[in-house]
Amino acid sequence: MRQPPPLEACAELRTRVRDLTASWRSSARYVPRSDSWLRSFDPEFSKALAADGLIAMTYPREFGGAGRTNVERLAVTEELLRAGAPVAAHWIGDRQIGPAILRHGSRRLQEEILPLIASAEAVFCLGMSEPEAGSDLAAVRTSATPVDGGWLLSGHKIWTSHAHRATHAYVLARTARTERKHEGLTEFVLDMRADGVSTTPIVDLAGEHHFNEVRFEEVFVPGHRVIGEVGNGWRQVVEQLSFERGGAERFLSSYPVLTELIALAAERDDAELRSLLGSLVARLAVLRRLCWEVARRMDAGQAPVQEAAALKYLGNAFEYDVIEALRRTAGHHEPSPESLFGQALLASPGFGLRGGSAEVLLSLIARQETRS
Template structure:
């Protein structure tokens, strides 16, 4: 790692340590999805760490995807509350940068980088799930703009976000993948309703979004009309290829390692050592994906591989902690029991969000088939 990346890593670590020491947050599992604090995101923006890879002309930092990986890794290690800016920084900003018009870039990227605009994802639907080619939300031409009608579900932080990314059907074609288009939608627009979905722990970060003839200006189309399938497939590389698919349970892994540090049974040490070795391998894949992005590639299959392996790893962190320590999960407690409870409650979503395991394995298998032809 270069000196500038080492310096950046230390800066991010110092910031997270200061906020934690001041009692501004407590490390949690799944912090990138559940830990929402707009003031923390504003602090990140002041340091230039949101949109760090984007061109400076759009408010970005002009740095590499490896630099962004360093930032995200340190935030995930700390279990910091990053959900307010995570989606926009991770994939909506890069999608706008890759496919958006210069006007769309100027309108949104600087405000995302300043944490003045926050995004949620309008992809999944009740009848579609991870099969995005089955979405039924529609967008119809209306003069110089569009009208969107339909519903999206499992939308994290829609009740706190200023805007939504929405994948909608704008036409037909020979294949069901045809006729999809990506939009930016203002959640304050008339016709938008956000309904809460409360999880098993009683927390509210999921939502259902209803769109009833919602007006959207034409300039808020991302990329080409009807080319949404190709674009969203590449965009999912940003979503699936990050370390949040590997390190959501890192605070629990860290607490587990500390709990067995002294006088531990050899079997416990071996189990934790195996997890540490697997984590090192998964980090290497994430670094390779970041290098691919820096080279201008969209590593769709490599990202799917990381997400699939990360799903398995994160689930096994939780199972190992439960088996090795015998701790009783306690959602209202502190330390390892609380982190274990968080990991258990989050685990069912690991194999669904960002694409089900079956979808990911299909992508991986198709890639292998292409190699042997």
């Protein structure tokens, strides 16, 4: 169990991130935007963070990490999201894939992949969702067949963010046919430049391209690229989703919109607006505390599955309400897609889907209550 860091350490990290983002903004190297962790992609910014030890912060030093705590990492991610910084190039690998490889990967896989994440050389996409599966992650039809030296992987994934830019993919595939769909699943790390990998863009209503369809046609995956145990993928991926659902991006994607609301309240003598803003800020404080508790549990070596699900469920509602509050008070009836508000509004339908729908999250929370 890692000991909690002194408050001074987190304050120093926050200052470093604020200085870096302010420098990049002042030189017009990026423009803050809503949903930046998914939609704002700049490999050079990610490499600047890596050079300052602000990526792979919780990884051991032997793999290029900083050996810091998840609480310290939380301080950094909060500041990056508040600044609307372009962090999409490293976010998935740093947040989700690296910790999964640390928990379950072989020594060879750790030595191969973790330094690439730590240096921001690896860009990961997530091969989880499949056509016609909805939010049922276990409805996996992508298959992997054992061959000499590894596996041949074939199938079809969808809504795969930044697959067209990714160097690597995490892929959940079926390695055995069983009566129970949650069994016989295995996690793989795949080279996106391998023969048989193809991507097709999915352009959203704003004309942006970050989603993709990805097809695998007998793609060879070396045997050491399996994460953990063959057939144990479901248990591992449920743990992995704690890293995905339990972060500050689940309630700070629309933070730039909240700053607009704060500025509006400062300009107006409007008691109703101040009351609304006070309610939102109070909810934000609770969400930050929940996120801190998730980080503490992770530092204790635990996988806070239910806590992360609760954070995401409450965080989604908060983000919707922030957007709606600005719409009602500022009269944004026909927002520009280029505005912070327009960006957040266009991104908002995905808030309740990515990382699990409300129904999935509530079922996870209910199971915890049943056990209590």
